[in-house]
Amino acid sequence: VTMPAHPGTTVPRGQSPTWVSRVATAVGAALFAINMYAVAASAAPEGHVDVLRAPLATSISTFEGTWASVPMGHLDQPLNTFWQLFFFPSHGERWSNHAGQLGIADNGGLLLAARGDRSLLVAVRPSNRLEFSAVASTTDGRSWAPVTALEGNPLSLAAGADGQDLALLHEASGDKVLTSDRRSSSWQTLVTAHALASSRPGRACAPLALTSVAVGASGTLLVGAACGRAGVAGVFVYDHGAWRSAGPRMSEQYGRDHVQVLSLRDAGSAPVALFSVSSASGEELVEGWAGADGRWRLSTGLFLKARDLVSVGPTPGGGEFVVYRDGIHRDGTHTEKLDLLNGPGAVWQTMPLPNGTATVAFPAPGRTDALSVNDTVMTDWELEPGASHWAKGQVTHVDILFGSSN
Amino acid sequence: MAAQMAQTPQPHVLSSWITAFEGFDRAHGFAVNLFVVIALALLGLALLAGRTRVLPYAVAACAVLCLATWVLVQDLGFFGGVGTDPNSMIPVLLVIGGGYLGMTRVPAVNRSAAAVTRIGTWQRPKERLVAWWSAVGRRPAYLLHSVIALGAVGILLLGAAPMAVASLQPHAAPILAEAVDGAPNATNFVARDFRLADQYGRPVSLASLRGKTVALTFLDPVCTSDCPLIGQYFRQADAMLAPSLRQHVELVAIVANPLYRSRSYLLAYDQEEGMQHLANWLYLTGPLQALRETWDKYGVQVEYEPAGAMIGHSEIAYVIGPRGHVRSVLESDPGSGTEAQESSLAVTLAAAIRSAAR
16 A cells, blocks of 8 residues: 555556455455355245234124225335224215324224124234233224224224123234223223133133134124144133134034134124135135034135135125135236125125235125225226126226324 | 435336336346446455456446436436435445545555655655645646545545444444434423323323423334334433432323223233333323323324334424423434444433423
8 A cells, every 4th residue: 555656657456366356356355255155044935834814804794884994005015014903884985094093003904893793892912012902992994982992913803782892912932812982081901812722611722722703692702713733613602701612513524724714703692713724735715604503614625725815704694705816927927816605595696806815895785895905006907797897987096194003 | 216216206207217126126126236236246246356358447437336326226326316316326426436446546656765655655745745736837737636535535534434333332423313203392481281190190281390300202102113212212211310310300291192092002012012021101181081181292293104103203302301390302313223322312301301400
């Protein structure tokens, strides 16, 4: 290294010292390797996941109308994914968005539950630096009443007609079920996953995790689980201060398979559940309806991976709809399909869906809507009774404040 | 970032470029990332190797990459965004250019003088100055180079260095807070009274706190970004106060959410942020009308935002002296939310509290 003895004269520097090249090469190679490892790690499959959860996107109906919750914005960026809450009044003609009235950043997603026939209960899952969940109820989406905060991250929410609410909370120490009623200003622990697993019905199931909750019309409290014991389905009923298994007894063909409750609800006076059945040969979905005598009626299996699910929810006939990814386009977008099961005894009906469908809804008798989302645009596609093609309907531009949750 | 920039009002030709690139990036994010990583690695190797045959191509490629980033991501640095990021590619390009000149225009070594000009060999400052002046006399452009180099060093020392040093300090000076929020405004006007209730249901008015120094702010208990940080820097400021002073100080927050304002939400916030352990922490709420009146009295805007965004509200703190006069008004945007940033805000708030308590 020299001082400029003759600054006016310039010459090429020539070859640099070999250690510079070696260090630079080593640093570059290390950085490259680290980046490649990170890329490979992020692109690698998640591996075996024991417990499956139903997707958050869904639709449900109350007496006042139909509600649909869908993610919009930049879906690959959690803090720029904003969940929207669309409402179609019973005697209305258009969907309107009410996510803005929730008064909270909803990047974590929304859990919906119908409180009887009239009102909707919504839990906003925490995101970013928030660690508890805001809960509110409404009948029309315009005015909201706050409900006591849930101190944790809810996985499932249910509400009864008499005002009793039920929430499944995820905690590092284990899931737990909380209950609250309108007279109470706090949530009380009803049961923990550990306690349920230790109970007599729980031991038969050996639950890996609790997955869903429901409240029956008569106030019955239901909890669904992912059973660790093969061939056993975990639906539990809280009855006179104790838990009992509500079945169902899976048929012999599922005797060696692991059964998980993906979603659970009460249809009138008996539980209805969507099960995911996993075996070495694949996965399938099975719907089950409990009868008044406690015996279950199971649907035929729908062969698809629960990880491909986009949305599940109830149909007006007491059945289930399932939206799932069924392929991928060259531009990276997915093809979605819909499978409908219209009630006990029915068979799965498959139909194509418009690209980007996040959920389907049933806003009027006989009518099915597919809510398709693309960034800030929600397009409603309508399938009228007897029609074979989706007709493009309402297009809604959502004014998303990107970056507001960062 | 590109998507945000594209939403900024600007000539269509610019927004269309950025939108097109953002769409391409979304569709082929892995490929774009891979290309950039490989390009940066190769360019880094080329620059560090210093081969004269390669350098011009490497610098040209750097220039293309920097300019592409400046135009397609940083939106020319002035149409969108705030802070220093949007223009960072231009200084980077200048640094690379400067480095290139430094590497390729190295003067020939005067062997006879080398013995006395080796680094580490003592050379009097006067001799250095004479040599430099001689060089300027032979080549006037050398003066310009020297001025630019001195300017760059000056900018670094005056701007970046103190910020970098402050960022490394566990108890940062107010410089970080002032960079984001400006200096506290010293004032002296009568604070408006309010009548609300704390998180435990006890009635609290500002008049009831007379005789104490009050640090007052407005927090949304279900805010997912800034409010948790504001609570933390209030807690840190409290810890910086001498015990004898702390017993005469109240940290007060008023809820800034028209929907989630019940005690259960305030208590949930306290638990989340560990505020329940502070003896002098009050989180106030009340009927919506009373809250609205209080927000208005303190110039705090609270409004619903569309499409699942959190409630928008002013981030401001008032320090009220024992006689009920507002002595300082502080913007309380926690900025990046780093530990140093929070510490800096806490230092600023603690200083304002000490000043108001006198």
